[in-house]
Amino acid sequence: xxxxxxxxxxxxxxxxxxxxxxxxxxxxxxxxxxxxxxxxxxxxxxxxxxxxxxxxxxxxxxxxxxxxxxxxxxxxxxxxxxxxxxxxxxxxxxxxxxxxxxxxxxxxxxxxxxxxxxxxxxxxxxxxxxxxxxxxxxxxxxxxxxxxxxxxxxxxxxxxxxxxxxxxxxxxxxxxxxxxxxxxxxxxxxxxxxxxxxxxxxxxxxxxxxxxxxxxxxxxxxxxxxxxxxxxxxxxxxxxxxxxxxxxxxxxxxxxxxxxxxxxxxxxxxxxxxxxxxxxxxxxxxxxxxxxxxxxxxxxxxxxxxxxxxxxxxxxxxxxxxxxxxxxxxxxxxxxxxxxxxxxxxxxxxxxxxxxxxxxxxxxxxxxxxxxxxxxxxxxxxxxxxxxxxxxx
Amino acid sequence: xxxxxxxxxxxxxxxxxxxxxxxxxxxxxxxxxxxxxxxxxxxxxxxxxxxxxxxxxxxxxxxxxxxxxxxxxxxxxxxxxxxxxxxxxxxxxxxxxxxxxxxxxxxxxxxxxxxxxxxxxxxxxxxxxxxxxxxxxxxxxxxxxxxxxxxxxxxxxxxxxxxxxxxxxxxxxxxxxxxxxxxxxxxxxxxxxxxxxxxxxxxxxxxxxxxxxxxxxxxxxxxxxxxxxxxxxxxxxxxxxxxxxxxxxxxxxxxxxxxxxxxxxxxxxxxxxxxxxxxxxxxxxxxxxxxxxxxxxxxxxxxxxxxxxxxxxxxxxxxxxxxxxxxxxxxxxxxxxxxxxxxxxxxxxxxxxxxxxxxxxxxxxxx
Numbered sequence: 001x002x003x004x005x006x007x008x009x010x011x012x013x014x015x016x017x018x019x020x021x022x023x024x025x026x027x028x029x030x031x032x033x034x035x036x037x038x039x040x041x042x043x044x045x046x047x048x049x050x051x052x053x054x055x056x057x058x059x060x061x062x063x064x065x066x067x068x069x070x071x072x073x074x075x076x077x078x079x080x081x082x083x084x085x086x087x088x089x090x091x092x093x094x095x096x097x098x099x100x101x102x103x104x105x106x107x108x109x110x111x112x113x114x115x116x117x118x119x120x121x122x123x124x125x126x127x128x129x130x131x132x133x134x135x136x137x138x139x140x141x142x143x144x145x146x147x148x149x150x151x152x153x154x155x156x157x158x159x160x161x162x163x164x165x166x167x168x169x170x171x172x173x174x175x176x177x178x179x180x181x182x183x184x185x186x187x188x189x190x191x192x193x194x195x196x197x198x199x200x201x202x203x204x205x206x207x208x209x210x211x212x213x214x215x216x217x218x219x220x221x222x223x224x225x226x227x228x229x230x231x232x233x234x235x236x237x238x239x240x241x242x243x244x245x246x247x248x249x250x251x252x253x254x255x256x257x258x259x260x261x262x263x264x265x266x267x268x269x270x271x272x273x274x275x276x277x278x279x280x281x282x283x284x285x286x287x288x289x290x291x292x293x294x295x296x297x298x299x300x301x302x303x304x305x306x307x308x309x310x311x312x313x314x315x316x317x318x319x320x321x322x323x324x325x326x327x328x329x330x331x332x333x334x335x336x337x338x339x340x341x342x343x344x345x346x347x348x349x350x351x352x353x354x355x356x357x358x359x360x361x362x363x364x365x366x367x368x369x370x371x372x373x374x375x376x377x378x379x380x381x382x383x384x385x386x387x388x389x390x391x392x393x
Numbered sequence: 394x395x396x397x398x399x400x401x402x403x404x405x406x407x408x409x410x411x412x413x414x415x416x417x418x419x420x421x422x423x424x425x426x427x428x429x430x431x432x433x434x435x436x437x438x439x440x441x442x443x444x445x446x447x448x449x450x451x452x453x454x455x456x457x458x459x460x461x462x463x464x465x466x467x468x469x470x471x472x473x474x475x476x477x478x479x480x481x482x483x484x485x486x487x488x489x490x491x492x493x494x495x496x497x498x499x500x501x502x503x504x505x506x507x508x509x510x511x512x513x514x515x516x517x518x519x520x521x522x523x524x525x526x527x528x529x530x531x532x533x534x535x536x537x538x539x540x541x542x543x544x545x546x547x548x549x550x551x552x553x554x555x556x557x558x559x560x561x562x563x564x565x566x567x568x569x570x571x572x573x574x575x576x577x578x579x580x581x582x583x584x585x586x587x588x589x590x591x592x593x594x595x596x597x598x599x600x601x602x603x604x605x606x607x608x609x610x611x612x613x614x615x616x617x618x619x620x621x622x623x624x625x626x627x628x629x630x631x632x633x634x635x636x637x638x639x640x641x642x643x644x645x646x647x648x649x650x651x652x653x654x655x656x657x658x659x660x661x662x663x664x665x666x667x668x669x670x671x672x673x674x675x676x677x678x679x680x681x682x683x684x685x686x687x688x689x690x691x692x693x694x695x696x697x698x699x700x701x702x703x704x705x706x707x708x709x710x711x712x713x714x715x716x717x718x719x720x721x722x723x724x725x726x727x728x729x730x731x732x733x734x735x736x737x738x739x740x741x742x743x744x745x746x747x748x749x750x751x752x753x754x755x756x757x758x759x760x
Contacts, residue, residue: 122595122603130596157530173546173563178600184567188601190546194557221648227551228561254651258659261634262529275594279652282627286634310631 048110054339057106057113058085062092063313064323065116071325071376072114072332078380081336081344086110090131092119100131104138113305114335116328117313129176132311137170139305141298142196143203144169144277146309148284148294153357154366156289163284164269166207167277168200169298174274192228192273197235203299204236204271205243216240218250219272219280232273257283285310292324292365293356295331297338304338306331317364321371324363326356329379351382426712429481430457433491435686436696441491443698443749444705447724450753453709453717458485462493464507474507482512482677487712489705490681494688509542514671514679515569516576517542517650520707521657524666526730527739531660536640538657539580540650541573542671547647565601565646570608576672577609577644578616588620589613592629592645592653605646629653633660658683665738668703670711678711680704694744697736699725702752724755 048055058073060066069087076083088106090099100118107113118131135141144167150159177189201218208216218236222229233250240248251259253276259266260283270280285294296309308327317323329352336345355361355378362368363375432441448455460478467473482488495503508514517540523532550562574591581589591609595602606623613621624632626649632639633653637660643653658667664684671679682700690696702725709718728734734751735741 120596122593122599122606124599126599126603128599133597173594174597176597176599178598180600184604186565186601186604188563188565188598190561190563192559192561221651224547224549225551225561227553227559231557231559254655257630257652257656258663261531261656261659262663275648276652278594278627279630282630283634283656286631290635291631310627312628 048112053082053084054112054341055084055086055110056335056339057103057110057115058087059090059103059113059115059118060087061090061116061313062119063117063315063318065118065313067319067321067372068323068325068328069114069116071372072328075329075348075376075380076332079344079348079383081341083336083339083341085114090118092121092131095128097129097134100134104135107135107139107303107305111303112335112338113303114332115305115307117307117311119313119315126176126178133174133176135305136298137174139300139303140170141300141303141305142168142170142199143299144281144296145207145299146281146284146294146296148281148288148309150288151293151353151356153359154289154293154362156287158264158287161264161284161288163264163267164207164211164213165277165281165284166200166204166269166271167281168196168271168273169277170274171196172274190225190228190275192231194231194235197232197273198239201236201239201271204269205239205246208246208269209243213246213269215247215249215268217256217267217270218248219253219256219270219276220250221253221276222250223252229273236271253279256280260284260287282310290324290365291327292363293326293330295327295334297331297334304335306335306338321373322364323372324365325372325375326352329376347383347386348379350386351379354382355379425454425456426487427456427458427485428708429478429485429488430459431462431478431488431490431493432459433686434494435492435688435691437491437493437686439692439694439745440682440696440698440701441489443696443745444489444701446749447698447702447721447752447756448705450756451717451721451724453714453721455709462504462508464502464504472502472507474504474511479511482679486676486678487708488677488679489701489708490679491701492682492684492686494686508679509671512673512677512679513543513675514673514677515541515543516573516672517654518580518670518672518707519654519657519667519683521654521661521667523661524729525726526728526732527662527666529660529662531637534637534657534660536637536657537580537584537586537642538650538654539573539577539642539644540654541569541644541646542650543647544569545647545650547651563598563601563648565604567604567608570605570646571612573644574609574612577642578612578619581619581642582616586619586642588622588641589616590622590624590629590640590643592624592626592643592649594626594649596625602646609644626653630656633657663738664700665697666699666703668700668707670704670707678708680708680711694746695737696745697738698745698749699729699739720756720759721752724752724759727755728752 058069060069086106088103090103120130146165148163150161171191173190175191180186204216220229220233222233264287291310291312294309296307298305314323333345333349361370361375361378363370432438458481460481462474462478464472465475493504520537521534523534544564546563548564553559577589593602593606595606658664669681669683682704684700706718706722728751734743734747736748
């Protein structure tokens with residue numbers, strides 16, 4: 001049951017965590033509060049909903065991106081998911097930023113996107129910016145969320161891992177501000193701002209509360225970068241004081257990586273600036289089974305972009321039908337959850353998890369010999385056996 | 394190692410020239426090398442004495458010169474280490490350091506930072522080798538992380554631009570990058586390692602890590618016998634926790650080195666068993682244990698001297714005394730593998746002195 005007030009939506013049953021507007025609600029809405037409604041979250045469906053069908057931007061990317069994007073389209077068509085994809089190709093070899101600007105415009109139009117990783121040739125001069133980074137900063141997708149869980153059926157060194165990593169996605173070391181004041185001496189600026197740190201800390205605590213998680217750990221290096229990470233840590237502490245039901249602690253990043261490889265079960269929700277987020281999320285992805293298993297989501301105030309958690313192009317295994325589609329398929333389930341198509345998301349996720357437990361179908365990265373198409377076909381079969389109306393395989 | 398053989402030969406010659414002046418020195422055989430020992434705080438003194446005892450049992454030709462490095466304020470108001478410590482290090486060139494505590498709000502920077510600046514310790518070397526008796530989920534780890542120790546993200550240059558906006562500056566220079574790359578390749582060659590991997594994030598930090606990479610590539614041209622690869626930091630982390638056996642020598646700037654070297658230490662069992670060495674300009678080298686001072690167990694004979702002992706072994710190898718190094722390392726690993734006399738952090742409940750005595754006994758048996 002939803003009540004629409006201009007700029008604001010009241011929902012009596014809150015079932016999904018959407019990016020939250022930090023603007024305080026208008027007075028009128030507050031007086032309309034009834035008993036159990038959770039009005040804090042602005043849960044508007046993304047704009048491109050017409051005739052019951054959503055339009056989602058699809059950016060195939062490079063490497064294994066295009067084949068995985070095809071599989072997602074195939075699976076959605078098979079399951080009769082009411083989603084149409086608007087495909088926007090971004091050519092990473094082109095110097096001009098026209099392609100990525102088209103993609104950004106498409107995402108602004110549709111509100112949601114599913115993307116593969118766009119390759120960045122690091123031998124090009126600094127004027128060529130990373131396309132992925134450009135997308136994230138232009139759309140202000142400030143929170144990168146990666147949920148790493150041990151999956152049954154995947155053998156790893158550590159069991160029972162359940163860590164949620166929330167990483168600041170737009171500033172920090174990825175500000176791309178570099179200069180060479182003297183030949184041979186390069187300075188790279190790492191920017192930390194109070195607004196963005198407060199924003200990501202607030203997002204982390206809200207997510208922890210919504211998902212019923214009891215502890216948030218801030219990862220930092222404030223003993224060395226006293227002002228920068230010190231500011232980040234202060235902002236986290238400030239936000240933590242507003243959430244007394246959630247325990248807050250902090251850990252230095254090198255100790256964190258050491259603890260992650262010896263006892264990863266001690267972590268619950270982790271929040272951190274951009275670069276440490278990169279390291280920690282890759283370590284956690286490796287701990288639960290590799291880059292082929294973990295989906296990632298980038299949330300902003302108005303847009304959401306879903307991709308694989310570790311953002312690899314997989315150039316070396318492109319077009320060989322050996323890539324693990326699990327991460328991309330799980331990312332598409334996160335997409336469906338965001339579009340509030342929960343029944344479809346549940347159905348597909350259940351099918352994927354049942355496929356992953358089948359060791360026979362494991363792809364090369366999990367130590368098996370299965371192919372991508374076999375895995376997707378198996379997911380489709382699982383959906384057909386348990387789900388409602390589907391097309392024939 | 395040609396450099397070290399020359400150095401040890403020189404110290405023998407110099408030592409020989411100095412000998413007649415010291416009457417007690419006539420007792421020691423020719424070839425004794427003096428090493429500055431900095432016991433440190435907390436458990437530092439007990440693990441240092443454990444190491445000295447083990448070296449005595451092995452009859453290693455090392456003479457220890459103990460020094461204290463509490464920071465003092467020099468002329469001009471700049472903090473510095475005591476002049477006798479500095480003079481000892483400059484003379485001996487080799488040092489062994491226990492854990493130093495950094496009191497918060499003491500007004501002076503961390504001791505480790507002071508030492509680094511005083512002796513220009515530009516390379517931090519951490520060999521991570523799985524210890525047979527100490528089980529971790531990762532087996533057969535055998536890699537070395539070489540980290541640039543003077544610049545990068547830890548330059549300490551930070552500014553508040555406006556209220557609520559802070560910038561930290563990451564400094565990468567051509568000279569420092571070239572120096573660390575050269576050291577990495579020299580190390581690989583001297584220790585029979587087959588490949589060197591540069592770890593970077595040049596897709597995002599194009600200019601800075603790009604410069605670092607370019608220098609590594611240039612230096613690699615001069616070492617065609619060693620395979621050179623480049624890998625993104627996130628890919629290294631991802632692969633490291635899945636299969637650490639694929640890595641050999643890793644060279645990288647300061648921050649990545651900090652994170653990765655601690656990650657690798659975690660793979661083999663933590664900082665209590667990881668050796669570490671800092672190489673400086675002018676042939677100075679300080680080997681240290683990287684764990685903390687553990688004030689809660691200080692003086693209780695419960696400490697584990699393994700980290701400092703393995704660092705001392707690294708020091709022996711650096712000086713060219715490979716036989717003694719191998720002997721002590723074998724004895725130490727045998728003791729741990731046997732599991733009869735282990736300290737608390739390794740899973741046993743013996744005392745530090747018992748652990749030390751066991752190693753000494755094994756060394757004497759090996760002779």
